[in-house]
Structure formats: C-alpha cells, structure tokens
Amino acid sequence: MKFFDLHCDTITECYVKNKKLKTNDLDISLEKAECIDKWNQVFAIWMPDELRGKEAEDYYCKVLEKFKEECKDVKGAILAVEGGSALAGKLENVEKLYRDGVKIITLTWNKENELASGCFSDEDKGLTSFGKEAVKEMAKSGIVPDVSHLGEKGFYDLCEATDFPFIASHSDVYALENHPRNLKDEQIKIIIERKGLIGLNFYNKFLGEGNSVQKLLDHAKHILLLGGTDVLALGSDFDGCTINEEIKGIEKMPALYNAFYSYFGRTLADKIFFENADNYFKRQVFTK
Numbered sequence: 525m526k527f528f529d530l531h532c533d534t535i536t537e538c539y540v541k542n543k544k545l546k547t548n549d550l551d552i553s554l555e556k557a558e559c560i561d562k563w564n565q566v567f568a569i570w571m572p573d574e575l576r577g578k579e580a581e582d583y584y585c586k587v588l589e590k591f592k593e594e595c596k597d598v599k600g601a602i603l604a605v606e607g608g609s610a611l612a613g614k615l616e617n618v619e620k621l622y623r624d625g626v627k628i629i630t631l632t633w634n635k636e637n638e639l640a641s642g643c644f645s646d647e648d649k650g651l652t653s654f655g656k657e658a659v660k661e662m663a664k665s666g667i668v669p670d671v672s673h674l675g676e677k678g679f680y681d682l683c684e685a686t687d688f689p690f691i692a693s694h695s696d697v698y699a700l701e702n703h704p705r706n707l708k709d710e711q712i713k714i715i716i717e718r719k720g721l722i723g724l725n726f727y728n729k730f731l732g733e734g735n736s737v738q739k740l741l742d743h744a745k746h747i748l749l750l751g752g753t754d755v756l757a758l759g760s761d762f763d764g765c766t767i768n769e770e771i772k773g774i775e776k777m778p779a780l781y782n783a784f785y786s787y788f789g790r791t792l793a794d795k796i797f798f799e800n801a802d803n804y805f806k807r808q809v810f811t812k
Contacts, residue, residue, distance in 0.1 A: 525781045526562040526798035527774075530723035530757055531604070531672070531694035533764030535567040538594060539587045545594035551762035554598065556775045564600035564802065566628060566693065567591060570764065571607025573635040573642075581617075584610040588624055602805075604628035604670070604693070608639035613654060618661040627809050628693060629662060630670040631655065631678065640678040643704040650677035656685045663688040666809060671695075671715075672705070672725075672759070679711055689808060691721040694759030697743045701732040709750060716751050721804050723759020724796075726767045736768040737783050744784070744796060753792070757801040 534552040538545055546554045557563055569587040571580060584605065595601040603624070608631045611617040621629070631651075632642035639655035641648045651659070659669050659682055669690040671679050682690060692715060698706040707715075707722065715722055724743055725731075731739035747756050761767070762774065771780055777797075784793040 525560060525778050526794070527560045527777050527781075528564040528757065528798045528801035529762070529774075530566050530691070530721065530759035530801060531568055531606075531725075531764075532565060532760055532762040533568055533570050533606070534762060535591045535594060536570040536587055537763045539590040545598070551760075551767070551772060552774045556773060559775055559778055562600070562798070564602060564798075564805075565598075566602045566604050566759075567595060568604040568606040568628075568630070568764075569610065571605065571609045571633060573607070573609075573633050573637070575609055576637075577612050580609045581612045602627050604630065606630040606673070607633040607637065608655070608658065609633075609637040611638065611658060613638040615654070615657055615661060618658060618665060618667065622665040622667055626667060627805075628668045628670050628691070630672055630674075630693065631659070631682075632673050632675070634673060640681070641675040642673050643675050645675055648675035648677045650675065651681035651685060656681065659685050659688070668809060671711075672723075676708075676711075683714060687718070689718040689720040689804075691715070691723070691804075692759075693721070693723045694725040694761045695722065696725050696727075696730040697746045700739075700743055700746055701730060703730050706730055712747055712750050712752065716755050719755065719804075721755050721757050721801060722747060722752060723757045723801075725765075726760045726762070726771050727765035728768050729766070736771045737780060740771070740780070741783065741787050744788070748788075748792070753795065754800055754803075756796050757804075758797060
C-alpha cells in the first residue's frame with residue numbers, strides 16, 4: 525500500500541528524547557514503516573508556545589539539524605514547521621526556512637504568536653499585520669500555509685490575505701466532534717473550493733468516543749459528502765497526541781487502509797491514503 529501522512533511530531537520527539545528514527549519505541553520508526561510500499565511523511569518541527577525571538581530561532585535550528593541527521597537518506601521525507609514563532613517575527617526568515625527545505629508552516633500552535641492567534645488563545649485576534657505579510661511571502665516562496673491550530677478569525681483573515689490553496693494538515697470535523705481544533709463545515713467547503721488538503725487527525729479527543737477506525741470513517745464520509753473527494757487525506761499526528769490502540773503506529777496503516785478500502789472502495793481509499801496529497805504536492809510544492 526501507499527501512505528502519505530501530512531503530519532507527525534516524530535522528529536521533534538527524537539530530538540527531545542534523544543532517539544533515532546531508524547529504531548525506537550515511538551509511533552513511527554523506519555523499521556516499522558517497512559510495511560509500507562511507498563511512504564511520504566511530513567515531519568514537523570514543533571515549536572513550543574513559550575518560545576519567542578532568538579530562543580525560538582535557536583530551538584528551530586537544533587531540531588532542523590536532527591531532521592537532517594535522521595532523514596538524510598529517507599525518501600519521501602518532507603519538512604514542516606508547526607508554529608510560526610520559528611520566523612521570530614522577521615519576514616526575511618520566510619526565505620531562510622524555504623532554503624532550509626521547509627514546505628509547510630502551521631501558522632500557530634495553540635496560543636498566540638507573532639503571526640496570529642491559535643485556537644486556544646485568550647482572544648481570537650486573527651492574523652496580525654506581520655502574519656498577513658508572512659503568508660503572502662510564504663505563497664510567493666511556495667511554502668504552504670497550514671491552518672490546523674489556527675483560530676477561526678485567523679482562518680478567514682488568511683482567506684482574504686491570499687488566494688493560495690492552503691491546507692489543514694491534521695484536523696477533523698467540528699460537526700461530528702465540537703472541539704476547537706476541528707473544522708466547521710464552512711471552513712471545509714472553502715478548503716475544498718481552493719483545492720487544498722484536509723488531513724484527518726488520529727487524536728482520540730478530536731475523533732470522539734468510540735472505535736477510532738469507525739470514527740475516522742465517519743469523519744472521512746462527512747468531508748466526502750461536502751465534496752472533498754480530491755482534498756481528503758491523512759494527517760495522523762503520530763507522536764504528538766494520544767491515539768487509540770487500533771490505529772496507533774505506522775505499522776497499523778495497512779489494516780486501516782483495508783478498512784477504508786472495504787468501506788469506500790479502492791479508488792477513494794487510494795485517494796485518501798496517497799493520491800490526493802501526492803497530487804497536491806506535485807502541483808503546489810515540488811514545481812516551485
């Protein structure tokens with residue numbers, strides 16, 4: 525099977541816990557991924573909310589070195605940053621991150637940073653003036669803006685600031701589980717209209733109570749019914765959240781694929797597990 529995963533925190537966990545990507549006890553290791561025939565993985569440098577300025581830049585650089593060390597021979601490894609604080613409020617750092625190989629920037633984590641308010645900020649102020657300029661620079665460079673974790677006002681500010689087909693790398697459906705991190709139907713429709721991507725998150729709190737395989741099928745069905753046939757993908761959030769045992773770990777993905785195949789058929793299962801994300805990256809990222 526083929527698997528394109530839009531978000532994991534594994535490389536940050538490898539840095540923090542001094543582990544190797546090849547062999548470890550995390551959700552993802554190269555050895556565990558041997559069950560996948562073709563694997564594209566977005567590895568995120570997660571930025572803690574409390575880091576700002578030079579401290580944020582230094583932390584980003586340290587995890588970047590870990591990514592380069594562990595992923596230098598990993599085909600299909602894609603670099604992302606989870607938290608625009610890595611830019612340290614400097615517009616020129618957009619170009620720096622682009623040169624570093626960053627393909628996606630999740631604009632915020634849960635709280636407010638120099639770009640915008642996160643979904644758990646005390647007040648949703650939307651994008652800052654710097655944030656509006658930064659997303660325009662990102663679009664020019666070919667770095668994809670990611671709205672997962674972004675506050676709702678910031679989502680609509682982004683729509684006004686750029687016509688780039690942005691993504692939600694690891695978010696689920698608010699109509700099925702009313703968590704602030706999940707996408708409302710109007711937001712889903714906008715991402716569909718813009719031909720972006722929505723990666724289903726495996727976090728049990730976002731999916732809701734019950735069997736996680738069935739919950740993922742339910743969230744997928746909802747997005748498909750809204751017209752998301754060509755934008756629906758997977759964003760596991762491996763090594764970044766609590767995941768129920770039936771889908772915890774990359775070695776569980778062949779069984780999850782079989783569940784999607786049985787429920788939706790091969791064509792849709794292949795789109796969700798690989799083709800939609802692959803087509804998007806070929807169209808929006810790797811042509812830059």
